[in-house]
Every structure is written in structure tokens, then in C-alpha cells.
Amino acid sequence: MRFKLAGRKRAEGADVDPRRWSERAEARLRSLTYRQKIAALVLAAMVLYGGFIALDGLGVRSWLDSSFGETPDLKYYQERTKVILNGGMLYRDLDIESPPLINYFLVPAQLLGGEWWSYEIYLSLFPLLTGLVIYTVMRRWDDYYAFLVALIYIANPYLLPDATWGIQDEPIVAFIYILPILLFLHGYRRTAGAVTAAGFWTKFLPIVLYPVLLIKLDSVKEKLINIGVAVATSLLIAAPFLLAAPMEFLHFPSYYLLEREGSAGLSVISLLSKGGLHIDGLIGAGLTVAVLLLSYYLIHRWKLDIWRGAMLTTVMFLCTYPMAHLNYFVMLFVFFLVWAVRDKWLIVRLALMYVLLLFSEGFSLNSVPGMATEWNWLIALPMMLANIVLMADTTRICLKTKCFLDREPQGERDKKGEGAPESA
Incomplete structure (x- = not known):
């Protein structure tokens, strides 16, 4: 009789409670050991990126071409x-017009065979590597949420197609962009300065976060030491190229300083240029610098921590930088994730953000099938503006809402006898 009643309850859906399923899933994930979580992240990357690479070889590559x-x-x-x-x-x-180090990062892919598949395999390692560093650093605050952030980052829609079908170097750029912040969180502040300097010679973008690192250093002495480390790192990297070809080497920053009208980026300035309102590149660069300076002032004024400060600077930079591209926004995606893993509506916002950016870029490049017209910028522009509003409002929510990184690290809690935090 008892078995019949149990069967009847299951048939009526009594046990199909989404909250209970999520609680069971969370309990199961929390029960995994450190090594099991690392293995799970590696397995997820192998399945996702390996699957995309396999599909590419089975026919996607010829269709894309x-x-x-x-x-x-x-x-x-x-x-x-x-x-x-x-x-x-x-x-x-x-x-070449790119910084030097990004090309040296790609040498292993060429050594692996130099074909499309070797580059896809190699580039796919960087989302995994970033996820592993995220988990290793953030688990001091909460092992479970750190694992979720790492897992979602590995599976994010910005890098999954870019590392494989697109064969783009943004997985490397995203890694070198977020790494200094993670090192800073882990206590390696001088190493973070050196990595930021190396990042500048890799793809320019990490340098926008260097003032954030300096603001968060405690003393003038520590700031000066960090600057010295960054300068020494830069000199070591740049010296061979300056000696061999000084004029040609110093020309590459002009690509990022926008010494031309308009740009090919995903930005309001770029879209207006497509519509005929040509804006000088120096104006776009000047606006970006002004917005960055404002972000640094706000970080100091509002006394933001390193994670929120880097997030605010990244948002303001991507809202104005004329040369931004769809895959650059993964650098903002990772900052929002530490809040999104505890709030499903933020996940919805991040998904909507990606859709808006995806179609904005598609229309701006006239790559939407059957809709290639000279007026596509009029469709892309309101989408881009809506995305800027969405990013700004999401940033507002994150700035005033606590995340798991606001807790004391596990070691500090253990000293106080507080134990592990309760699930939020």
C-alpha cells in the first residue's frame, strides 16, 4: 500500500518540484572535492569545445567558408x-599593426600543425585555463559559487564559437585581461602589475585596468614599486623590437589610437559613421580617455573594491571605445558573473545582452542572411543603445548588491571560528 501511494504521488508530480531539483543539484555540486571540480571543468571544456571542433571538421567549416x-x-x-x-x-x-606578444602566444598552434584545427584546439585551451584560474582564486570565498562562475565562463557564448569556428585570438585577450585582477585578488599585486604590462604588449586592452590596480594599492611606496615592475617588464619586452625596427614598431599603437575617421568596431560612433556622420578617430580616442579618467575618479570617490572597480572601468570603456567588437564584451560578462550565479534574472540580462550585441554586429556588418542593405545601421543603432542602457543598469545593480566575494576568505573565517558560509 505504501509503495502504491508513493507511486501515485510521483505520477501526480508531487516530487517534481524545481526548487527541490535545484537544491539536489546544488548539494551534489557542493559535495564534489576540489579535484573532482577541476576534472568537471576540464571535461566540460573538452565536450563543448571538442564538439564544436568536430562539427567544424564534419562540414561547418566548408559551409562557413x-x-x-x-x-x-x-x-x-x-x-x-x-x-x-x-x-x-x-x-x-x-x-604588422598588432602588438608583438599576441603573435608569440600563437606559435604553439603553428607548431601543432598550423592548420585550422590546430589553432582551434590551442585557442580552446584559454577559456579552460581562465576558468581554472577563476575557480582556484575565488574558491577562497566560496567553493561552490567559484565553480559555477568558472563553469559558466567556460561555456559562455562569446568565446565558444570564437575559439573554434571563428579562429579568433580573443580567448587569449580575455585571459590576459582578467588575469591581473585575479592575481590581485589572490595577493600577488606586483605580479599583477607585470602581467598587465605584458598584456599591453599582447593586445593593448589590459592597460585600461592598470590605474584601477594602482588606486587599490595601499601606500605610495607600493604604487611606485608596482609602476617600476610594470615599466621594467615593458622595457624587457619592447627593447628587442625597438632596437631592430624602431619606427615600424612604434607605428602599431596608431591602430588603437584611431588615426582615421570612424572605425570598424561595434560602437555608437562606428554605426553613426556607417550612416554618414563621420567622426574623426582622435575624437573617439579622446572621448574614450575622458570616460576612463571619469571611471578612475569614481572608483576613488566611491571607494570601490578591485572587482567592482575593474567592472565599472570595463563597462564605461566598452560603452565608448569605437573599436570594440562583440567578443570584447566577454570581459564584462565575467565581472557580472559573480552576481549572476546567485540571481537568475541577472543571467537573463546577460543572455539578452548577448543577443542584442550579436544582432547589432550582424546588422552593422551586413552579415544577416537576406538583409544586407545600406540602412542596416539604423537597425543596429537602437540595439546598441539598448545594450548600453542594459549594461549601465546591470552595473548599477551589481554596485549596490553584495556578492560572494564580499565575504571574508575562508582562511580568515576559520581563524574566527565561523566555519563555512551558508548557502545564499
Whole structure:
């Protein structure tokens, strides 16, 4: 009789309670050991990125090439890494407009075979590597939420297609962008300064966060030491290129300083340029610098912690930088995640943000099938403006809401005898 009643309750859906399912899933994830969580992250990356690479080999690659043209950057990666492997010097033996280190980062992919699949496999390692660092650093505050942040980052829709089908170097850029903040959180503040300097010579973008690091340092002495470390790192990296080809090497920053009208980026300025309102590149660069300075002032004025400060600077930078692209926004995605893992509505916001950005870029590049017209910028512009409003409002929510990083690290709680935090 008891078994019949139990069966009847299950048939009536008494046990199908979404809250209970989520509680069971959380309990199961919380019960995993550190090594099991690391294994789970590696397995997730292998399944997701390996699946995309396999699909590429089974036919997606030929369809993409016939529909949208061959992946534009692959031939540049191959050309530059071949120069390096043959003992040549970039800028002297090959004129390029990118910073030097990103090309050296790509050398292992060329050594693996230099084909599309070797680059896809290699680039797919960086979302996994970033996720592993995120989990390792953040687990001091909460092991479970740190694991969720890492898992969602690995599966994020910005990098999954870019590392595989798109063969873009943004997974490396995102890694080098977030790494200094994670090192700072972990207590390696001088190393964070050195990595930020190396990041500048990799893809420029990490340098916008360096003033945030300096603001959060405790003393003038520590700030000066950190600046010294960053300068020494920069000199070590730049010296060989300055000696071999000084003029050619110093020309690459002009790409980021926008010495031209308009831009090819995903921004309001770029979209207005497509509509005929041409804005000088220096104006766009000046606006970006002014907004960055404002963000640094607000960080100091509001006494924001390192995570919120980096998030605010990233938001304000991406809202104004004329050369931004869809995949740059993954750098903001990771900052929002520490709140989103505890709030499903923030996850919905992040999903909507991605959709708006995806279609904004699609329309701005006239790459939406069957809708290639000269007026597509009029469709992309309101989408981009809506995304800016959404980013700003999400930032407002995050600035005033506590996240798991606001707790004391586990070691400090253990000293006080508080034990593990309760689930939030």
C-alpha cells in the first residue's frame, strides 16, 4: 500500500518540484572535492569545445567558408608565426599593426600543425585555463559559487564559437585581461602589475585596468614599486623590437589610437559613421580617455573594491571605445558573473545582452542572411543603445548588491571560528 501511494504521488508530480531539483543539484555540486571540480571543468571544456571542433571538421567549416568567406585572421596568424619560427623579427621582417606578444602566444598552434584545427584546439585551451584560474582564486570565498562562475565562463557564448569556428585570438585577450585582477585578488599585486604590462604588449586592452590596480594599492611606496615592475617588464619586452625596427614598431599603437575617421568596431560612433556622420578617430580616442579618467575618479570617490572597480572601468570603456567588437564584451560578462550565479534574472540580462550585441554586429556588418542593405545601421543603432542602457543598469545593480566575494576568505573565517558560509 505504501509503495502504491508513493507511486501515485510521483505520477501526480508531487516530487517534481524545481526548487527541490535545484537544491539536489546544488548539494551534489557542493559535495564534489576540489579535484573532482577541476576534472568537471576540464571535461566540460573538452565536450563543448571538442564538439564544436568536430562539427567544424564534419562540414561547418566548408559551409562557413562558402557562406561568409574564409576565416580572415587565420592566414595572418600563420604568416606571422612562420616568420618567428624561421628566426625572423616582426616589424623588421614583416610589417604588422598588432602588438608583438599576441603573435608569440600563437606559435604553439603553428607548431601543432598550423592548420585550422590546430589553432582551434590551442585557442580552446584559454577559456579552460581562465576558468581554472577563476575557480582556484575565488574558491577562497566560496567553493561552490567559484565553480559555477568558472563553469559558466567556460561555456559562455562569446568565446565558444570564437575559439573554434571563428579562429579568433580573443580567448587569449580575455585571459590576459582578467588575469591581473585575479592575481590581485589572490595577493600577488606586483605580479599583477607585470602581467598587465605584458598584456599591453599582447593586445593593448589590459592597460585600461592598470590605474584601477594602482588606486587599490595601499601606500605610495607600493604604487611606485608596482609602476617600476610594470615599466621594467615593458622595457624587457619592447627593447628587442625597438632596437631592430624602431619606427615600424612604434607605428602599431596608431591602430588603437584611431588615426582615421570612424572605425570598424561595434560602437555608437562606428554605426553613426556607417550612416554618414563621420567622426574623426582622435575624437573617439579622446572621448574614450575622458570616460576612463571619469571611471578612475569614481572608483576613488566611491571607494570601490578591485572587482567592482575593474567592472565599472570595463563597462564605461566598452560603452565608448569605437573599436570594440562583440567578443570584447566577454570581459564584462565575467565581472557580472559573480552576481549572476546567485540571481537568475541577472543571467537573463546577460543572455539578452548577448543577443542584442550579436544582432547589432550582424546588422552593422551586413552579415544577416537576406538583409544586407545600406540602412542596416539604423537597425543596429537602437540595439546598441539598448545594450548600453542594459549594461549601465546591470552595473548599477551589481554596485549596490553584495556578492560572494564580499565575504571574508575562508582562511580568515576559520581563524574566527565561523566555519563555512551558508548557502545564499
